[in-house]
Amino acid sequence: MVTDPVPSESLSYDRPLKLIAHPVRHLRGTARVPGDKSLSHRAIMLSALAVGKSFISGLLEGEDVLATAAAMRALGATVTRVGAGAWEVHGVGVGGLATPVQALDMGNSGTSTRLLMGLLASHDLTATFVGDASLTRRPMARIIDPITLIGASVSAREGRFLPLTLVGTPEPLPIDYSPAVASAQVKSAVLLAGLNTPGTTIVREKVATRDHTERLLTAMGADLRVDRDGESGAGRIIRLAGHAELNPITLSVPGDISSAAFPVVAAAALPGSDILIEGVGVNPLRSGIVDALIAMGSDIRLENMQTLSGEPVADIRVRGGKLHAIDGVPGDPSRMIDEFPVLFVAAACAHGTSRFTGLAELRVKESDRLSAMAHALAQAGIRVEELEDGLVIHGCGGLVPGGGHVDPRLDHRIAMSGAILGLLAERPVHVDDATPIATSFPDFATVMGALGADIELTGPHSPEPSASRAVFLNGQNND
Numbered sequence: 001m002v003t004d005p006v007p008s009e010s011l012s013y014d015r016p017l018k019l020i021a022h023p024v025r026h027l028r029g030t031a032r033v034p035g036d037k038s039l040s041h042r043a044i045m046l047s048a049l050a051v052g053k054s055f056i057s058g059l060l061e062g063e064d065v066l067a068t069a070a071a072m073r074a075l076g077a078t079v080t081r082v083g084a085g086a087w088e089v090h091g092v093g094v095g096g097l098a099t100p101v102q103a104l105d106m107g108n109s110g111t112s113t114r115l116l117m118g119l120l121a122s123h124d125l126t127a128t129f130v131g132d133a134s135l136t137r138r139p140m141a142r143i144i145d146p147i148t149l150i151g152a153s154v155s156a157r158e159g160r161f162l163p164l165t166l167v168g169t170p171e172p173l174p175i176d177y178s179p180a181v182a183s184a185q186v187k188s189a190v191l192l193a194g195l196n197t198p199g200t201t202i203v204r205e206k207v208a209t210r211d212h213t214e215r216l217l218t219a220m221g222a223d224l225r226v227d228r229d230g231e232s233g234a235g236r237i238i239r240l241a242g243h244a245e246l247n248p249i250t251l252s253v254p255g256d257i258s259s260a261a262f263p264v265v266a267a268a269a270l271p272g273s274d275i276l277i278e279g280v281g282v283n284p285l286r287s288g289i290v291d292a293l294i295a296m297g298s299d300i301r302l303e304n305m306q307t308l309s310g311e312p313v314a315d316i317r318v319r320g321g322k323l324h325a326i327d328g329v330p331g332d333p334s335r336m337i338d339e340f341p342v343l344f345v346a347a348a349c350a351h352g353t354s355r356f357t358g359l360a361e362l363r364v365k366e367s368d369r370l371s372a373m374a375h376a377l378a379q380a381g382i383r384v385e386e387l388e389d390g391l392v393i394h395g396c397g398g399l400v401p402g403g404g405h406v407d408p409r410l411d412h413r414i415a416m417s418g419a420i421l422g423l424l425a426e427r428p429v430h431v432d433d434a435t436p437i438a439t440s441f442p443d444f445a446t447v448m449g450a451l452g453a454d455i456e457l458t459g460p461h462s463p464e465p466s467a468s469r470a471v472f473l474n475g476q477n478n479d
């Protein structure tokens, strides 16, 4: 049980909040996870560009999305919280954003930063982007390159890191762009720039990545076409007609499969577990974790399939059992790019040796996730080899020894993967700073506790939520 129940409104702490995850026999019950983070960012950004009032329910109220909401407000949209997860956005129309009077604080959020850089590139304004110690380590050249071709100019630290100042162009050019890395953030940044650009903007993907931007733009009336590309049809060509007119939306955000992955993996690895996570987004370009766990022998199924605001949604049912090792994941890694840290935990419990390669991109997420997870698993007594682009994990065929400390390195998914490791261990695991969890899953400990997990939150913490959170959660305007 959760020994220090922390209401979700106040899990955002300014000083380290520690977490101790205690071994558990099994998980049982039904739960829901917060709204999808990728979709929440896009819902706020695109409704801020519509003419009229949009209404969003189920919005993720994690720090990352609150940073996006604060930025859109600073750029001129009216963004108001009208209830738990319920937000109203009065948009200013495509091209209607204005220079913010202060720097845009992106906190820990790569998606906020990179999509907004694209969005602002084709607006006649100037904006400065700042972020936390994690975000200022992450490469921005992958966005600076295409938006420079569009006509924006960027001055960045060492040419590629935050803080950076972006000067958007009043005369944007439509580009035909092939991202060098499989990245929905790069694709979305170019498409968002194309909204306020004449002509047709084209993005060519060698491998399809999450298509939340394409689905939402289409639902809001943009003239957007997606064609399969390449001999295998794995690629995509996305064409967007510029000077789009976006209609306001009423949108329900489904649960985030990247958050659901934590209770799902824990239950899958614990014989006797039986859980149901309701209302989760199962977009085929996001559901790779389900296929990977099935490949490991897990009894996991999608029930009650439906469509919510243009996105496939299902309840995820998991019964615990013995897992076996796998050599790589089915399909492209981009279908579960954020779920690898917790999949590595499943591999640590599996019988046999698992090998994961082609994952160099994990080194430039909120942390170097290959290094962070290699250290976390070793701390828990698991034999692991770190490769240039992956991990070899020698599973123990049951509970891991545990007993170590996990340094999350400002990465919410490392912190939560460390907690799951503790549930699947013989001895408790200490997560030395759980505060990053508030970026994507503020009530993680409460949700896991309701399923039977014993996650203890300890350590000094201020009773007050962080300033940005308080402003929104109390529905105040910061005009």
Ligand SMILES: O=C(O)C1=C[C@@H](OP(=O)(O)O)[C@@H](O)[C@H](O)C1
Binding pocket: 037, 038, 039, 111, 182, 183, 184, 185, 186, 188, 209, 210, 337, 338, 361
């Ligand atoms: O577009 C998005 O919302 C995201 C795309 C992914 O990044 P890349 O597509 O850049 O790998 C993912 O890691 C991130 O959490 C969210």
Ligand SMILES: C=C(OP(=O)(O)O)C(=O)O
Binding pocket: 037, 064, 108, 109, 110, 111, 112, 338, 365, 366, 413, 440
């Ligand atoms: C990488 C992630 O997010 P972002 O890129 O938005 O920081 C994530 O949520 O795992």
